[in-house]
Amino acid sequence: MDRLLPGSPGAAGARPWRRFERLVDLTEAERAALDALPDRELSCRRGQIVRNEGDPVGHLYLLTRGMVGSSASFSNGDRTQLKIHVPGDILGGPSVPFRDATETLAALTDIVASRIPLRAVGELFAAHPRLGAVWFAIAQQERTMLAMRVMSLARSDAMSRMAYLLLDLHERLRDGDPQRLPSIELRLTNQAFGDLLGLSVVHVSRVLGRMQREGLFARDRHRFALLDIPGLERLAAPARMVLNRNPNWLPPANES
Amino acid sequence: MDRLLPGSPGAAGARPWRRFERLVDLTEAERAALDALPDRELSCRRGQIVRNEGDPVGHLYLLTRGMVGSSASFSNGDRTQLKIHVPGDILGGPSVPFRDATETLAALTDIVASRIPLRAVGELFAAHPRLGAVWFAIAQQERTMLAMRVMSLARSDAMSRMAYLLLDLHERLRDGDPQRLPSIELRLTNQAFGDLLGLSVVHVSRVLGRMQREGLFARDRHRFALLDIPGLERLAAPARMVLNRNPNWLPPANES
């Protein structure tokens, strides 16, 4: 059995529904209902496609181990990396209202994920309305995080965008753990960085080099150590948002 | 009583829940449940703030008339316009999981909106799980539209971004009406265009000028006529996405 370093992408595979738990305290019945959602578990090797743009939409995927990149393309073929997903994230949501998947899910590391049929999601909304409402809130949270990406792209230069990306990934891999994560492992090519930040490969290289020279972070292979987090925050100027835990508008938990 | 031109922002105020209807055929009971959501109606004059960033989160807003811009800011004060909302849109969603609102809603025209307490939304999820699931799907749709904005910002130049914005607004104001909308009314300053597209006021002016000289659209005051839609589409290269109407994964409608 493999030892998981803190900050390793699979570190917290023990709490698969942590995105829910971050918003509410789950009852036993609710946890059981969530655990019953997946119809199968799937493992993919690095580089494999979990689901392709254009595939019929029938499932979501709960990522339990590893990292996945979601990308989409315009009709002229231009692709952009939309988000790097970490364990606990539910993948495939944006495609839900559409006939064909709007995003490609590609494994950035070896991964483990649980496949969730949309049918089961529909049944969950009926049997556990409170979980449906929380899931709704999670989707809105993703929307806000994307909105922050839009702001980062629209208003900052390359270095600020890179700072924002690194801080965001650091934060999400930490998963609320207050003790500093010493370093994070990112198996991203410069091309992938560029696709995320709207930069060319060449400029990504330049910016990464400069930031290391300025002592903002250090890098050994694929491990990034954020040395100067205040400095990165000064660059990225991220908005501080506080989740509203156990909000009073949720319907009561169903104990069935 | 005021006559509404086609393409006027209030044109389809008659079908306030059209975002739902675009995904499913509503039953009478469901329509009644939706109609019962608002606790009051509010009118704002152009320029007024519907809700400010940082305000406590307690409500959503169904826009029935006029246009609203949602914007957000970084901790350094930089603001970006996130989206232009048209009638039928439900405002304030992204703030749902947070303690304080993450986005400012500002009226771009005189508007009418219905205020929906979150408490009522929670009750709706319990009483009408199918509507909860559809609302979930609508949130995911918004997420995809934001993702397309990210792509537009990351991968295209100023003119393509402007083309994308104009086509998107045209499409959404049309509201699925197959007959061409001759022109759309946009009360946006160049500053607002710039905030939406990540451009400076000066460059917005240049790009708008060039696009008119090239015959892509014509402009009279605040009315934009998209003269060369194929040309705009060639520039913007939007992804074509087809909604999945009445998907089979939804729970059955509740007739109570």
Place this chain on the structure above:
DNA sequence: CGTAAGATTGACAAGCGTCAAATACAGTGG
């Protein structure tokens, strides 16, 4: 160990931001 994929570097050009000045516009009060 060999090969292909990725990263880096330099030179150059293009797109866009900034500054500043001139012009047009919209809302106000007379």
Place this chain on the structure above:
DNA sequence: CCACTGTATTTGACGCTTGTCAATCTTACG
């Protein structure tokens, strides 16, 4: 209805950030 005043738009000049091209070097992996 018109003059007035602040606000929005346009235009030009200039410089910086970033993209592109091409060559070289490094790393990953069979």
